[in-house]
Amino acid sequence: xxxxxxxxxxxxxxxxxxxxxxxxxxxxxxxxxxxxxxxxxxxxxxxxxxxxxxxxxxxxxxxxxxxxxxxxxxxxxxxxxxxxxxxxxxxxxxxxxxxxxxxxxxxxxxxxxxxxxxxxxxxxxxxxxxxx
Numbered sequence: 001x002x003x004x005x006x007x008x009x010x011x012x013x014x015x016x017x018x019x020x021x022x023x024x025x026x027x028x029x030x031x032x033x034x035x036x037x038x039x040x041x042x043x044x045x046x047x048x049x050x051x052x053x054x055x056x057x058x059x060x061x062x063x064x065x066x067x068x069x070x071x072x073x074x075x076x077x078x079x080x081x082x083x084x085x086x087x088x089x090x091x092x093x094x095x096x097x098x099x100x101x102x103x104x105x106x107x108x109x110x111x112x113x114x115x116x117x118x119x120x121x122x123x124x125x126x127x128x129x130x131x132x
Contacts (some may be wrong), residue, residue: 004094006124008108008116014039016047017075018105021053024068024074028053035105037114044107044114046078053077071120083108085118095123 028050038046056077085094085106108116
């Protein structure tokens with residue numbers, strides 16, 4: 001049986017609730033990632049996607065876009081009800097949770113600490129390994 005810990009990404013880029021949308025989008029582009037857990041006091045308090053960030057600001061081409069992104073805080077656009085998984089959960093369970101909730105990732109929590117993130121890309125890679 002394949003477990004979440006066998007497929008998760010262990011090095012997680014995280015944000016503070018006070019991070020600006022501009023900084024967060026910059027990290028998404030720089031790190032080539034789409035989901036960023038929001039951590040405060042060592043606990044996951046939210047999650048934000050690149051789509052959440054882009055949707056919160058005026059459209060591309062709008063002269064006020066850059067300034068709006070600098071004013072928006074991650075805490076204003078993050079999802080607070082975060083679905084999570086544990087390292088020892090079967091990957092099928094985690095993948096099913098992602099499918100049911102129509103989300104692209106699950107923060108991996110152990111002893112109330114963020115220890116990784118499981119993305120749809122991680123699940124696909126695990127599937128390819130299983131199938132051969």
